[in-house]
Amino acid sequence: MNSAYAKYVVKRVLQAIVVILLAYVFTFVVISVLPGDPVTNTLRNPQNGFTEEEIGRIVAYYGLDQPVYVQLWESLTRFVTGDLGVSLRSGLPVSRMIGEVVGSTLVLASSALAVALVLAFAIGFGTQYLPKRYGQGWLRAFPSLFLSVPNFVIGLLLINIFAFQLGLFRVIDAEGGWATFFAAVALGIPVSARVAEVLIANLDHEAGQEYTSVARSRGLGQARLFLRHLLKPSSLPVVTVIALVVGELLGGAVITEQIFGRTGIGSLVQRSVTTQDLPVLQAVVTLAAVAFVVVNLIADLVYPLLDPRVKLGEARVEVAA
């Protein structure tokens, strides 16, 4: 631990904190533009037959008649102390609502990541060792195909085949083993394409290097060659991609959870959007940003230790699209 590294750590941590606070303010400003709120909305249900005057009195109780900047300040000061507020829709504390569902999403996202990695490495291995006449070329087209199929179509298809036709799992038992597995497959397939693309590019690059052909001429077994000389050097950029797909897993969960009927962060977002439950939406988006920032911070801090070629303060390899 030299002092240059320590300085780097401090700088990155401070940057991360600034980004999280800015993400909070940014989200607040965006969603404050939302028309209406769930309180007014429930009251306006024609079944109620309330007058505007009655509605106004109750809206005032929730402080929704205050100017936006007052609401922002109050909400931000609460957030800094760890208080996420109360849901306008359900009336429950937001932290309780998120706490109830976060486990399900973590299980789904980590299973999906596992599925994505297995798929990506299988494709990566295949592109290096499958003989051309057995469709190596087609294998290379897989990531592109995976990126072209909307994940709701994958989900509907999997449910139709494995739940309805084959009866492998019960759709109403959404958190069960097989149900979770297929939800993870639906969520993991597009993610696997991103990982596979980077992996294939790097494997191709490494395969063209001199030391690889030397190793090959020494008669090293294919599998060992793959593991030792191709996979290891290729996996560093893959770690970077994984840090970046965290967001994609969380975003994709909105659709996957809805289709598979899971109760997680994604379905919470869906409900909060359709009912304009601002405090919940605010909390979830901010927490997603926190997750992303923290994972990337860790990657940033570990990276220079792993690979001495990386200069401190330089952005890591750009992996856009």
Next chain:
Amino acid sequence: MNNPRTFRMLACLAAVVVLAACGPGAGADAGSASSTPKQGGDVTFLIDSLGDTWIPNNSAISSFQGHIWGHLTDKLVYVDEKGEVSPWIAESWDQNDTATEFTLHLRDGVTFSDRTPLDAAAVVANLDIWAKGDPARGINPIGLFPKTYDHAEAVDATTVKVFFKAPTLGFIPTLGYHGSILISPKSIALPAEEQADLAKDIGSGPFVVASWKEGDSVVLKKRADYDWAPAALEHNGPAYLDSITYKIVAEPSVRTAAVQSGQADVAYNPSPQELQSFSDQGFTTATPRYLGFVNGYAINTKVAPFDDVKVRQALQHGIDRDEIISTVYTKDWLAPESLFQSNVPGATDHSKDFAYDASQANQLLDEAGWAKGADGIRTKDGKQLELTLYSNPYLATSKSVDELVAQQLEKVGFKVNIQSFDVVTYGERVKVGSPSVAAYEVTRSFIDAGTVAGVLTDANKGENWFGLGQSDQKLVQLATGVASAKSVDERAPILDELQGYVLQQGYFVPLTQIVQRIYLQSPRLHGVTYNGIAYANYYTAWLS
């Protein structure tokens, strides 16, 4: 309460039920009267949503949460699907001659599931919170509770006197309305944040909350010492079923497929068009009608050209209701006979006043000076005969119905636009009386036909559905007559005349009788009852 042995038994039972569950059942008929009810069993009910909050006052009228409240709580009176009122927690009641004072005589020995008594003091606490809510604590009053409520007092432990500022014939039926659920005074006193926790909302019903998870499910288990069911249900003591699980499954097709494959027992709100194929396969389908207005358009007479009675009548006669039923619905749906559902006491048949007749509609529009152009759309003074329909987001079939109505009206020369919004935007942009909303699609249940007096004009903060204010003398006179009637017999002829007048004037354009709650049910489930607001009650239900 959460006795581990009971839980194990439940778990075993659940396993047995799952194993026994097979594909589409052989013997289809659910209501075979000869079989005797069996004890035990667990029912899974798949529902699109469990609504927003559990604060009792804020959620009791929800089409979703109403199912849970109906099992957790009791009401003072029971209203069956024909609108007939019978005793429940109130064993009997009487009123003074002017219908401004009511006395409720309560059943003795009823307790909430926290063991506190459901006595006169508890009823007074409930009446107060229903009528006034508590805006300072974020608690709404319940919708449609008579605004004429003054106060209530406990005379003794089982007698409550209720006072009104004006004649309120609808009071007793309203006590059977889905909003009027009896909650323990301890729960009522909790702050809103705690009332939002369903486990803390204590009722006196045949089931209690076993567990619940926001946005996911509610599990109810039976209360062993329950013994005060309404006589009308013809069952006493605890429920047959051990538990009911309400589980959210957002996709309608997933809900129905789960019932078809025996994974669940009831699917809520299946697509109406698929009902026929389900009953062909031996499943039970139920389409109970609630008491209320039929599905239809309230016409804003302030918006041109609907200030012209002939244009309104053309609208009335230009809609083919039979085609709506055969295309969007099934034969389980009924054509409207009035602006009220035909099971509402006091509803009379006025179907002739709005029968489908395209040639009459064309003639009316010709007379009103709207001439057909080359494109088939009528114009007058350079303006097109235009109508915008706003699909009602609270009724799943509304979009399809509007799309069909648009096709029908275009045949007689209207240019019809359709706008459909989500619940939020709809609440913002589509309001009764708004100058851009010429036809407001009504879906509204009520318990007593007297409710109609509050929507026709703007007198007494009325909702003024037709934008008439108090300009239509005849309507004002009829509305006042209904509101101030002191007995049902006195009110009946006025109600009849009112229905005829509103329909002849084309103020209200009926579409179909409304079924807002549709059930697809496993043939193993028997004995389900439906009350006046079309909620399924599983207190009397059992599994074979």
Next chain:
Amino acid sequence: MTALAVPEAVVRRSATWVPPTVVVSFVVVVVVLSWSLVPGLFTGQDPARGVPADKFLGPGGAHWFGTDHLGRDLFARVVHGTASSVTSALIAVGIAVLLGGLIGLVAGFLGRWADAVLGRLVDVLLAIPEFLLAVVVVSALGFQTTNAAIAVGVSAVGIFARVMRAEVLKTRRAVFVEASYLQGGSRWHILVRHVLPNASRSLLSLGVLQFGYSILLIASLAFLGFGDPPPASDWGLLVSVGKDYPLAPWLVYAPALVMIATVLSVNRISRWLRRTD
């Protein structure tokens, strides 16, 4: 970035040779674009008005993709839904390229405090998951397809800004730009003559890829009900409505296949373009 299913030797055979999959992809894209421009040429049926008696007919000669719950021709609905599904993706890409490009350009070219401020903004945009950001923005703007397109565009601004900034920095450090500085070239001159042309190339190839991705994202938003309501017929909405009728599976598969074919073709072309660069 990624190699494709084309053997190296074949590519070298001739510069003008185009692989058959790319030809097919171009055909698909041309057909889809014509659907969106002149839908009436491809189907005589009305996408919004159906024959109620003909509901739920399976695919066949009279109705290529079958009919829906109101007896409307599904092929007509898919064709007429193309315009909003495809043009909205163009709007999204446009926003991402212009807004992201501008931010990246300013940050990279001006440097110092502009870079610091815009850099944090980009950090925030990248930190919020793309789809989540799109969902939040579309709910703020209102549930409409155009708004969904704007939301998808905004959610991609961060990536474009970052790529643009990196390109600008790379070009600025390049020898010929340094030389131009020394010869007294103005900043404006350097920007227009050297930085922009160099940076825009990678931005454009990213844009083509983003086009296919945007089609999917907008369809996902439409699927969740955040786009135009029926009788509009965006592809995602068609799938979403169709899934409620399991007895008529073509209501899901037909629009889904059209969508997959389109995006796959766009992706194929974008890869081929990058390879021939």
